[in-house]
Amino acid sequence: MERRIYLDNSATTHTDAEVLQKMLPYFSEVYGNGSSQHFFGREALMAIDEAREKVAKAIGARPAEIYFTSGGTESDNWAIKGAAHALRAKGDHIITTAIEHPAVIKTCEALEKEGFRVTYLPVSEEGFVTAQQVEEAITDKTILISVMSANNEVGTIEPIREIGAVAKAHKILFHTDAVQAVGNVPIDVVKDNIDMLSMSAHKFYGPKGIGALYKRNGVKIERFMDGGEQERNMRASTLNTPGIVGIGAAIEKAVRDMDKNNAHIAKLRDHFVKEVLENIADVRFNGSKDMSRRLASNANFSFEYIEGESILMSLDLAGIAVSSGSACSSGSLEPSYVLLSLGVPIELAHGSIRFSFGKDNTMEEVDYTLKTLYEVVARLREMSPLFKKFEGEDKNV
């Protein structure tokens, strides 16, 4: 039988079967518009309210602080642009990091074109930014701090609580892109001092096309879309009832099963990392070495002498799905800016692969992947003009 091993769970996850079941009635049976006053609408609204409560509860927020969006990118755009525009009179400076997702980086760049000034904080070799760095970057014109909860490429978990405390002490808004963290890492918007948080359902076994923005009560931002009065007149557009039911069901289950899932996923990941480092020569493990400060799902390696996309495509031919930080994969000329920000040399960044494990992966799949990876790396190195045969090395590849 043809193998289909999915090790790209940071890109997206499948919609959990239970979650899907809960969504299905809201396509064709309970199809009312949640804004309608009649009973069709009220039925939909009841489901929407229930989902809003679940999303709020999962992050320690109140239901009225949750706004449904189309996903992480929209939430990031809305939070950052909405806050910047609302606070324009107060200041024009934003602090973020060099390793944010493009949804944050490109949004900040767009604001720079409008005249805002943005500080992109550098990160350590393992991908960390510190609260002290954030504090030192604050000026009297700073209006917003946006730091991701966990990085999508290398899985680094940032010290959000400390950064939130700094923001609070200086009375500056704090936004976090928690797209990779929600459902995988405990989050409490009160204890973590978070004013705004972005999330996306498809990263935690929910459907695609639905996300949420948490906005602390009292925080003023501009509305995202003009139109109807949905989402307390902040985000026009007919409410996506099936999607909203999906994000509610998915986040409830993800938070409930977080410890169990993480224990399983970390076991697979740790075995994989240990075996790769033991059996492949000249490989660099990117991101945090301290596994407790890294998403349980994430392993990111750079393989010397070979290029990432050819590793990805070779694994693809063997039925294994991963992603790469190489330039060739992205279609740009530059390899991953995240890896470059961590100080990974550019040649090595071209040879990087992210393996992201999920709750349904098995140890058998991990072992098959290891075996295949050794063959792929050996084959591509044989083909590479950069590769010099090692002598006296006690490694398989």
Add this chain to the structure above:
Amino acid sequence: MYNQKVMKEFANPQNVGYIEDNDGAGKVGNATCGDIMEITIKVKDDVITDAKFRTFGCAAAVATSSVATNMVIGMTVDEALKLTNAKVVEYLEGLPPQKIHCSVLAEEAIKAAIEDYRRRQSEKAGK
């Protein structure tokens, strides 16, 4: 993204290696850009009798190296100089637009190997 033909060529590339006693060697690209192609050729009476490649690069770079080396074997050096990346791409039944530069690299590596061959020939003649 890649068509079946490209994937097949990438999975089973022809002419991988390095001809130790080559008559011409060309290396183009650099690691910073994420693409290096090295082609060595064996030439007898101005006809390319063998060609091998080593490539650091993506699937398209490997596939085009394989096709380009295959194409020039049996050609005279003059014919091989006329090999264009368009012909390599045509043989592969197309490449994604962002991968066309990989095929240019193959053309350049062949040209570099032939230039090296000619340089060595003229050095010999000069002696």
